[in-house]
Amino acid sequence: MxxxxxxxxxxxxxxxxxxxxxxxxxxxxxxxxxxxxxxxxxxxxxxxxxxxxxxxxxxxxxxxxxxxxxxxxxxxxxxxxxxxxxxxxxxxxxxxxxxxxxxxxxxxxxxxxxxxxxxxxxxxxxxxxxxxxxxxxxxxxxxxxxxxxxxxxxxxxxxxxxxxxxxxxxxxxxxxxxxxxxxxxxxxxxxxxxxxxxxxxxxxxxxxxxxxxxxxxxxxxxxxxxxxxxxxxxxxxxxxxxxxxxxxxxxxxxxxxxxxxxxxxxxxxxxxxxxxxxxxxxxxxxxxxxxxxxxxxxxxxxxxxxxxxxxxxxxxxxxxxxxxxxxxxxxxxxxxxxxxxxxxxxxxxxxALGPVLALNKEQGEQIGWPGFVTTVSDAWRQVPEKANAVVFTSNYGEASAIEHYGAAHDLPAPYSGHMSYADWGPPPDRMDGTVVLVGAFDRPARAFTGCREVAVQDTGIDNDERAPPSPCAPGPRPLGRHSGRASATSPDALGRVAA
Incomplete structure (x- = not known):
């Protein structure tokens, strides 16, 4: 044949x-x-x-x-x-x-x-x-x-x-x-x-x-x-x-x-x-x-x-x-x-990315990060004693963005319990001062004490950084606007975070 x-x-x-x-x-x-x-x-x-x-x-x-x-x-x-x-x-x-x-x-x-x-x-x-x-x-x-x-x-x-x-x-x-x-x-x-x-x-x-x-x-x-x-x-x-x-x-x-x-x-x-x-x-x-x-x-x-x-x-x-x-x-x-x-x-x-994000949400994940880090810097400047203070984020994106742009804002190295940041270590025990929380946390609010909102950044873009109204509130982080939230907490919060 x-x-x-x-x-x-x-x-x-x-x-x-x-x-x-x-x-x-x-x-x-x-x-x-x-x-x-x-x-x-x-x-x-x-x-x-x-x-x-x-x-x-x-x-x-x-x-x-x-x-x-x-x-x-x-x-x-x-x-x-x-x-x-x-x-x-x-x-x-x-x-x-x-x-x-x-x-x-x-x-x-x-x-x-x-x-x-x-x-x-x-x-x-x-x-x-x-x-x-x-x-x-x-x-x-x-x-x-x-x-x-x-x-x-x-x-x-x-x-x-x-x-x-x-x-x-x-x-x-x-x-x-x-x-x-x-x-x-x-x-x-x-x-x-x-x-x-x-x-x-x-x-x-x-x-x-x-x-x-x-x-x-x-x-x-x-x-x-x-x-x-x-x-x-x-x-x-x-x-x-x-x-x-x-x-x-x-x-x-x-x-x-x-x-x-x-x-x-x-x-x-x-x-x-x-x-x-x-x-x-x-x-x-x-x-x-x-x-x-x-x-x-x-x-x-x-x-x-x-x-x-x-x-x-x-x-x-x-x-x-x-x-x-x-x-x-x-x-x-x-x-x-x-x-x-x-x-x-x-x-x-x-x-104008709204319709585009329906098919490719990754576009939204590229927008607003320099402003996000600037907002974190604004919160950091309100910390009275910075020697033993910590910046702690809810996810790897926030932590790595702060790590990338933070030096220009005199921000310290960030910490997070998310993805490989958890392996890269909690803060040393001597870091027992104020904690600047960045993002929305799923863990209970009682892990942090004296929490107050001090800065909000919002680009109006739907992505993974939209937070609930209170950054200390428990619950899942919904998709939506790029909104980085930072809060200053009392020293007691660090012991709980690092534990």
Whole structure:
């Protein structure tokens, strides 16, 4: 029986569209760089910088790679948002390049490769995580690289590709522990659809050894510290699992771009018709089922959906050409790109972000931090005896923002019981003076005595810093306006906080 057109296209490779893809990534680099200052640091970026200043093999909520990259970037390019985000820009550009190469593996010609780079660079998910540094930024690139290496393994049957897969897996595990979910989904899919012979080689064990060697120091750190990242992941599932499951399907469509839905569907169909690559089509629903069972966040599966989009560009182009529907698709793609740009990049005035925050709340988490620290400084100046006084925050974002901007305001190093700040230590016992509380605390108000509100800062932006009316009041912190609250308390409060 002869090969199908899909099999022939996947088996052969067109020349790489270096010129066209190169132009796309140059434009992508320029846009991301020009807008990298944007609204300012994201709360998580402050935290990565703080963690990078305390390099370790692990943290409560993440492995060490992203903090290490944050330290490298700020050392080389400056301790500013644009300096930090050089890493994010490079990761976003590399992702567009890798997916263009992957489209080539899936049978795309020159135009298909170039358009793959374009739709990757303009998709909402990629814009969001390429604008700001996060563990998801690196994870997106790692999954794309793993997709490319896996495609080469399945197409050629050359077991040596397991070495590259193992190395990429090791890097991924140093950044975020989601890579095993991708490998699990692909492994189950290959077992079902083939070619199963790729497992019958000692190169697989060699690749696994490389991955294990890379992540071994992190595993040792985790074991010595009671596996905090496992506990943290369980907390995400417990706290947000129901909402994640409810919104999983709608956000799969919204996060990447509704205009790309026909493209990734075409990719699923194309790969399903290609026996050696059929496992990619099946891996996506397998991964979705696993994430729904675990209560994982909807965006966890998007890197795999991007691989399917890369597979679908060429057949989508062919379909549009046959049906003369290119004009309508261009209109839809243009509208989708405009929405993605508004959602992912800081081009909307801060005070007009309301509709944008419905799809990308991370924009709001980048606004108001210099003013927030100024407000804390105003409260600190009201402390009569500062030698033994303490600034204590309710969360890592507040603490790391104060750590970043505080020196310019003569603020002391902040303390917090949130995330890795809890590991970085309570105040020394000698610090038994006034405590400046920053934020809203879930613990009972009786933990602090003589509490009075002395300063309030509000930017009017909906984000995680909106506090209840009284900063000493118990209860959860709701989402809403960026409102940093600071209070001076009596010395008795410190003993309770430090206990």
């Amino acid at each position: 002869g090969e199908t057109a899909s099999e022939t296209a996947a088996r052969t490779r067109a020349p790489f569209a270096a010129g066209g893809v190169g132009i796309v990534v140059l434009v992508q680099t320029a846009v991301l760089t020009v807008l990298s200052g944007g609204y300012g640091f994201h709360r998580d970026e402050f935290y990565y910088v703080a963690a990078g200043n305390r390099l370790a093999w692990g943290y409560v909520d993440q492995p060490p790679l992203t903090p290490a990259l944050a330290r490298l970037a700020t050392s080389l390019f400056g301790d500013t948002a644009p300096g930090l985000r050089v890493v994010a820009t490079l990761a976003g550009v590399a992702t567009a390049l890798v997916l263009a190469l992957l489209a080539r593996e899936f049978g795309a010609g020159y135009a298909g490769q170039v358009i793959t780079a374009v739709v990757t660079a303009l998709s909402g998910y990629v814009l969001v995580v390429s604008h700001m540094l996060s563990t998801t930024t690196i994870d997106m690139l790692v999954w794309s690289v793993l997709g490319l290496f896996t495609a080469r393994l399945l197409k050629t049957g050359d077991g040596r590709w397991w070495l590259a897969i193992g190395a990429a897996t090791g890097v991924g595990l140093l950044n975020k522990w989601l890579v095993p979910l991708l490998l699990l989904a692909l492994a189950v899919a290959v077992c079902i659809t083939g070619p199963r012979k790729v497992f019958r080689t000692w190169w697989l064990a060699a690749g696994a050894a490389i991955a294990l060697a890379a992540v071994a120091p992190v595993l040792v750190w985790e074991a010595r510290n009671g596996w905090p990242m496992v506990t943290f992941a369980g907390g995400i599932s417990e706290n947000d699992g129901a909402e994640n499951r409810l919104m999983f399907v709608p956000l799969q469509i919204a996060y990447l771009s509704p205009a790309l839905v026909p493209v990734w569907i075409a990719g699923i169909v194309r790969l399903w018709k290609t026996p050696r690559l059929r496992s990619f089509s099946l891996a996506y629903p397998i991964l979705c089922v696993v994430l729904l069972a675990l209560g994982g966040k909807p965006y966890y599966s998007l890197p795999l959906l991007m691989l399917l989009t890369a597979a679908g560009v060429q057949p989508a182009l062919e379909w549009f050409a046959r049906h003369r529907a290119r004009r309508w698709w261009l209109v839809a793609a243009g509208l989708g790109a405009a929405v993605s740009l508004a959602i992912g990049l800081p081009i909307v005035p801060a005070q």
